[in-house]
Amino acid sequence: MYIKKILIDLDGVLNEYGYEKYNENYIPPIKNGAYEFIKKLSKKAELYLFTSRNLMLATKWLIKNNLDIFFKDVTNIKLSSYLYIDDRTICFKGDYNKTLDEIEKFRVYWK
Numbered sequence: 143m144y145i146k147k148i149l150i151d152l153d154g155v156l157n158e159y160g161y162e163k164y165n166e167n168y169i170p171p172i173k174n175g176a177y178e179f180i181k182k183l184s185k186k187a188e189l190y191l192f193t194s195r196n197l198m199l200a201t202k203w204l205i206k207n208n209l210d211i212f213f214k215d216v217t218n219i220k221l222s223s224y225l226y227i228d229d230r231t232i233c234f235k236g237d238y239n240k241t242l243d244e245i246e247k248f249r250v251y252w253k
Contacts, residue, residue: 146224148183149192149217152200154229156180156191156209160252169195169203177209184212191216192226 153159158170183189189212193200197216204210220226229251232244 146187147190147221148187149190149221149223149226150180151226151228151230152191152193152195152203154250154252155227157203159229166195167199169199172207172209177207180209180212187224189213190221190223192218192220192228194218 150156152169153164156173156176158173180189191200191204191213193216195218197218201210201216204213204216232241232248234241
């Protein structure tokens with residue numbers, strides 16, 4: 143049986159994040175509903191935390207929030223996977239002109 147691998151971004155997806163408050167040594171609190179989401183998703187896929195943050199700091203954040211049991215690993219490498227969950231993503235659908243338009247109009251949900 144093939145298990146789907148999903149990479150999940152930390153900032154803006156699992157935590158209460160806003161770029162204007164960014165501090166490289168502090169990861170904000172867990173976002174409401176994130177624990178339940180990860181618990182459910184982990185039953186259907188192999189989860190990896192994907193972050194540009196310090197990997198040890200991110201790992202400690204997972205442990206503090208009891209999420210470490212649901213993740214196979216923490217990485218800053220774009221692994222081959224079924225999909226990525228990120229708050230700063232545009233899905234390419236085969237049309238470059240539409241993609242350029244989406245880039246122009248893009249805004250993160252928390253702004």
